[in-house]
Amino acid sequence: MDLSALTIFRAVVRENGVTRAAAKLNRVQSNVTTRIRQLEETLGTDLFIRDGRRLVLTPAGETLLPYAERLLALAEEARHAVSENRPQGRLRLGTMESTAASRLPRVLAAYHQRWPQVTLELATGVTRALIESVRTFEVDAAVMARPIEPDALPAEQFEFVPVFEEELTLVTPRGQHPATATNLTLVAFEHGCAYRSYAMRWYEQQGIRPARVLELGSYHAIVACVAAGAGVAVAPRSVLELARLDDEVDLHPMGELGRVDALLVWRKGHVSAALNAMRDLLVPMK
Numbered sequence: 001m002d003l004s005a006l007t008i009f010r011a012v013v014r015e016n017g018v019t020r021a022a023a024k025l026n027r028v029q030s031n032v033t034t035r036i037r038q039l040e041e042t043l044g045t046d047l048f049i050r051d052g053r054r055l056v057l058t059p060a061g062e063t064l065l066p067y068a069e070r071l072l073a074l075a076e077e078a079r080h081a082v083s084e085n086r087p088q089g090r091l092r093l094g095t096m097e098s099t100a101a102s103r104l105p106r107v108l109a110a111y112h113q114r115w116p117q118v119t120l121e122l123a124t125g126v127t128r129a130l131i132e133s134v135r136t137f138e139v140d141a142a143v144m145a146r147p148i149e150p151d152a153l154p155a156e157q158f159e160f161v162p163v164f165e166e167e168l169t170l171v172t173p174r175g176q177h178p179a180t181a182t183n184l185t186l187v188a189f190e191h192g193c194a195y196r197s198y199a200m201r202w203y204e205q206q207g208i209r210p211a212r213v214l215e216l217g218s219y220h221a222i223v224a225c226v227a228a229g230a231g232v233a234v235a236p237r238s239v240l241e242l243a244r245l246d247d248e249v250d251l252h253p254m255g256e257l258g259r260v261d262a263l264l265v266w267r268k269g270h271v272s273a274a275l276n277a278m279r280d281l282l283v284p285m286k
């Protein structure tokens with residue numbers, strides 16, 4: 001069982017099949033199929049079963065996956081450890097959409113100029129999904145809002161450092177106060193978005209419970225719906241001002257609850273020169 005076989009196994013799982021995994025790895029499909037079969041022969045058990053056109057992990061495959069993730073992460077860490085502590089290789093960074101739009105462009109440009117030998121890969125998601133991506137080694141680190149739940153980043157699994165503070169605002173149609181709306185609709189990202197949780201907590205403190213949540217996938221769509229009268233939203237002031245999305249709506253402060261740290265989070269003990277270089281660029285933003 002070698003690292004190359006584990007890399008192929010992980011890719012088939014992540015890409016939901018051989019065809020996309022082969023394209024991701026720049027291999028022919030027959031090679032991927034052969035390597036999976038060889039890995040199964042080595043382990044003496046099937047790792048996948050076919051369900052129509054889909055490949056589904058067997059119980060043995062489910063057991064192997066977290067071990068494969070850890071072994072591949074350790075191999076990457078070892079490569080960095082023997083490379084004279086200079087950033088190189090690949091750095092997979094997760095981030096929220098708001099951060100990718102407003103905070104990271106200059107940081108990523110500076111990083112690329114300083115360390116062009118590092119291949120940067122960026123993935124966006126809500127906070128809960130980013131935590132899971134770090135936990136399963138799908139990304140090396142992620143920039144995310146501090147979760148409102150105090151136990152969301154257990155110390156035995158994660159390390160983190162604050163990198164900047166975001167000011168959240170409640171966004172309403174012109175002339176409307178966020179606490180006076182009746183039959184309230186909250187317009188927000190999907191469940192797992194930390195900013196959505198802070199908005200729900202704010203309304204809880206006002207003794208109000210939104211009647212429903214309208215889930216959308218971008219701040220442009222969210223603000224457009226609010227401007228049209230569809231509901232009330234929560235968004236970082238920096239994103240609204242940068243994209244000039246605050247012209248057709250009113251912004252309302254959330255007090256101390258709206259001052260939220262963004263954290264750089266990584267798996268405990270899994271650091272690299274490439275990640276340290278990114279942390280050095282981000283921390284001065286605090």
